Amino acid sequence: MSGVDARETSWDVRLSVLAGGALGTAGRAALLWGMPPSAGGWPWATFAVNLAGAALLGWLVAGEHWRGERSRAFLTHGLCGALTTFSAFQLEVVSLAEAGHASVAVAYLATSVLLGLLLASAASALRRGFTGRRGARAAPS
């Protein structure tokens, strides 16, 4: 989601992004520390944080009742944004391919993206179901 609006430029919102970003980075670094990547192996830590973050963000952005800009910035731009990573994901794909594990690289790339989309969609649908809102898909008119 781009669409950062004008209210998100104030300093309290920036501090919320910093705090959420710190928490997200800590979570990602802790998982990397606990599940260090092995040569030619599946990058489980990045895989896990990216999928968890996609599901959590799908859930969050589908909710229509935000408690305020600060908690929104903390959770979405901060926590989910920093918990997940694109640069390490791409680097892992390239490293796997370069080390001769092309099939692992392709499988990792494809499952990350497909499961990420699936989880974001499922979490979003689940949230809309809970809040009783009509899904965006149900509006052909």
Add this chain to the structure above:
Amino acid sequence: MSSAGVVSWFGLIVLGALGALARVEIDRAVSARVKSALPLGILAVNGSGALLAGFATGLALAPWLLAGAGVGLLGGYTTFSTWMTGAQRLAADGRRLLAMVNVLVPVFGGLALTVLGLLVGRGLAGG
């Protein structure tokens, strides 16, 4: 945990937080200047982050410096979750072609930029 361990965790977390703030600022700046149905701000953030991550890795920096740049700063700067929900939202709005573009362009563009960064970094490190 050793004191060096505490310092490096603290450093990672601070860098990740700064990366997250940089993402929000750059996303906002790009989205304000270029109007598009595609989330171009996040595309720019992830593309530039992939290039820089490749570059830092290619330079063969000291491990602590590479962790600070890659896991900390660029890890917090780039994002997977916002990319996924951006594509999901386009698809849910019925803009399937744009959703597909928003998935495939970052995948192939990101890989190309990562490789480019790696090659440039290695060239500088080796030359």
